[in-house]
Amino acid sequence: MIPIATSLLISLVSSHADAPDADLVLHGGRIVTLDQRCPVAQALATRAGRIVLVGSDADVQGMIGPKTRVIDLQGRLAIPGFVESHAHFVGLGQAKALLDLSTAETWEEIVQRVKAAVQQTPPGQWILGRGWHQEKWKQTPEPNVGGYPVHRALSDASPHHPVRLTHASGHLCVANAEAMRLAQVTRSTRPPDGGEILHDAAGELAGVFREAAQDLIGPREGDALERRQSLLRAIELAGQDCLSEGITSFQDAGSDFDTIDVFRELAESRRLPVRLWVMVLDDPLQMQPRLARYRMVGVGDDYLTVRAVKQFCDGALGAHGAWLLEPYDDLPTSAGLNTTSPAAIERVAELAVRFDYQLCVHAIGDRANRTMLDLFEQVFRRHPSETSRRWRIEHAQHLHPDDIPRFAELGVIASMQAVHCTSDAAFVIARLGRQRAATGAYAWQSLLKSGAIIANGTDAPVEDVDPLSCFYASVTRKPASGNAFFPEQRMTRQQALRSYTLDAAYAAFEDDRKGSLTPGKLADVVVLSEDILTCPEERIRSAQVVYTIIGGQVRYQRER
Incomplete structure (x- = not known):
């Protein structure tokens, strides 16, 4: 036979x-x-x-x-x-023009890099950087607030250039005095909802802005032509990076309508460098009148699909912004931040059902994940469907064990980034304690055994967009120290490959033509x-x- x-x-x-x-x-x-x-x-x-x-x-x-x-x-x-299932396409390209702070080993080294940039930058122009992480430095900076550097040394190094240095997670930044002066931020400025402005023990500004408060700091946008040229250059650079890494499809974790207009123009003229599947991230007030006409599948020979909306429930673990059921072990006064109210996310969920979009919600902490699973379940009951809506939780990094089987039960995709596990391993136990880390941190094997689908990616530019490094993290869980982080949760190589190909395509309703x-x-x-x-x-x-x-x-x- x-x-x-x-x-x-x-x-x-x-x-x-x-x-x-x-x-x-x-x-x-x-x-x-x-x-x-x-x-x-x-x-x-x-x-x-x-x-x-x-x-x-x-x-x-x-x-x-x-x-x-x-x-x-x-x-x-x-x-x-490779299908990159969660990253930021324009942000990846834009990061190429920033000071790369990912390799800095101390706050003092970062200050010196800024000082060198000052010498090459006309006075008054912004100096922008990204990639620093205080948990990866050799020592805690002094002075500091909760381990984060206070701006004074940065302000001394750059008195006439505004500076904004974004944390590796993208959920926190540090600014110098000139940047805060231009933004008219003072010690009495109230943070926006879902954000936090840090102060030192004397009540003075530390220069650290968490989550939504970051929006207070930064350069003003240029005119329309300048913005377009900058966007096109970022798309070009991101495309070059992706192609060199074997990425053929890129699931973009949030772009506004104006950016999507440019994506469509490029797709229709066959100028997009890789295939894009895009989550809409814009003012919810803009969504209802525009979602119907922005839903598109396979534009430009399958180079552009827009059929998802993005929301944020919490922040990042590294910046103490992940929303937890219990307080942080290393910051007992905080259980993180709920950055968008569940009620507001539920309103967007109803729009997703009405216009046939997938809903993709950033949730990192165990409370954020439980809250979103509860919300999804309620919406699914109100609007039953014979097939899975393939709604997604983006990151799903820290789960209560009781919530792990709910992903498969509800048909919710766990869109996870394996490289975050090995990158964050240095501080996860400090943040969560060993018990929480062991039972719910990056619980890939537990999710897979329960029947859940995991879509893999890098969250670039938070991490390098390299799928091979992420594949290595998936199958070894080995950080730089070489000691595997709860190795019982490792993926097999076949599971890791599926998570970056067929299962990632499934997470976007594209497994009929990709993966x-x-x-x-x-x-x-x-x-x-x-x-x-x-x-x-x-x-x-x-x-x-x-x-x-x-x-x-x-x-x-x-x-x-």
Whole structure:
């Protein structure tokens, strides 16, 4: 008897025996398809942007014509193109123009970097940076408020240039005196709802702004032309970064209507660098009159889809902003912040149901996650559906054990970023205590065993957009220290691959055309220098992207 996979493969091949030549053929490799009917193959052929054949080297020979591009994989691994399931596309590009503070080991080093930037920047112009994290410094800065640096040294280093330095999480910033003067922020300024302005023991401004209070600080927007040029440049830079990392689809975690207009213009003119699936993040008052006409699927040969809305329930753990059921172990006076009221999110949820959008809510702390699961459940009861709405909780980092099975029960996607686990491991136990960390922090295996779907990503520019680093974090949970963080929650390599391909596509209602190398689906493929499914785990970190292919077109090729 012929095995099922083989017989199915024969039927796929025979259907193309007399078909026109392929546009692209990959052969001589190990092609892992994530299609159970033919899980592993040697070769693949594409035509008109779609996969038309997956099989053996012999199977594709008849599809090679004079204009077919043929790539010998030389035994390398080819897999479905990576789907970045939660990151910030424009923010990724914009971050390329900021001071990179991610490698700084002390507050003093950051002050010196700003001082050097002052020498190269005309007086009065803003100095912007991002990426610092106080928990990763060698020592706590002095003076400090709750471990966060007070602005004085920064203000001394830059008396005539306004400075805003954003925390690695994106949920907190530190500003100098000149920036606060321009913003007209004083010790008596009241923070906006969902934000906090930190003060020192004497009641003076520390220069630290948490969550919504960050909006008080920053440069004014330029004119329309300047904003457009800046946006186009950010899109270009983000696209280059994604292609070099093997990302073929990017789920953008929040863009406003004006930005979506530019995305659509680029998609329709075939100028978007990667496929985008976008969550609308805008003034809720703007949503109701605009959601109907902004819902779009597959614009520009499947380069742009807008079918989700984004909301925030809390902040970030690193900035003590994640909303917890119990206070922080290292800050007993606080249980974090609820940044948008559940009532306001529920109003947006009703709009999502009305206009057939997915609802994606940022929730990191266990209280935020429980509150959103409760809200989702209430909405689902009011508006029953025969199929899953595939609503999503973005991050789902810290869960009460009682809430873990609710994701699968409700059909809610856990959109998680594995690299956050290894990046945050240095301070998670300090924030939560060992018991909470052990039972609910980045509980991937517990979620998967309960039947939940995990979509993986990086939250770039919070972390590097590199999927291979995230894959490594998924299967090892090893931070820089080398000691695995609650290793019982590691994903298997197959689970990690699915979370970055087929399950990520499912989380966006795109698994019918993405996420596996199946005839009929979009020809989005990445070729790697290492077989990350079988190589020693430390070699995963040295793997490189050799080819990134979108729609059967080679969009990136590593230089030899």
